[in-house]
Amino acid sequence: MRNVGVLLIVGLLIYSLIDIARSDDDERLGAPRVLWALLVLLVPLFGSVAWLAISRLRRSAADGGASSRGAGGRPVVRRRQGPVAPDDDPDFLRRLDQERRRREAGPSDGDSPQA
Numbered sequence: 001m002r003n004v005g006v007l008l009i010v011g012l013l014i015y016s017l018i019d020i021a022r023s024d025d026d027e028r029l030g031a032p033r034v035l036w037a038l039l040v041l042l043v044p045l046f047g048s049v050a051w052l053a054i055s056r057l058r059r060s061a062a063d064g065g066a067s068s069r070g071a072g073g074r075p076v077v078r079r080r081q082g083p084v085a086p087d088d089d090p091d092f093l094r095r096l097d098q099e100r101r102r103r104e105a106g107p108s109d110g111d112s113p114q115a
Helices: 002-021 033-042 044-062 090-105
Strands: none
Touching: 002 033, 002 044, 033 044
16 A cells, blocks of 8 residues: 555656646746756655746636636636627628629629610
8 A cells, every 4th residue: 555655646746747848937936947847856755846836826717717727727628709600700791782782683784684
């Protein structure tokens, strides 16, 4: 059972080091990667937990708060604010309506075919 605890700590250490390597300056509170890596390596349990807590708080603040997280802590995918399909676009529908009215009104002088 003791080996399982050691494996969990080693796994947490490796995960934290990879996460530190991929992090932005904002997530690291401006501290260099080397400093965080040394903290995690010298004090594995405390350093890893501190890194994960601080980086997750910074990420959630940058993403707009914890409310932007869905089930399982995954970010909620935001839908586009604009129209999705042409028939949902009010400008497109307005242009279609104008063209339809123009066709119903009949051909104008410049549109009639000449024989």
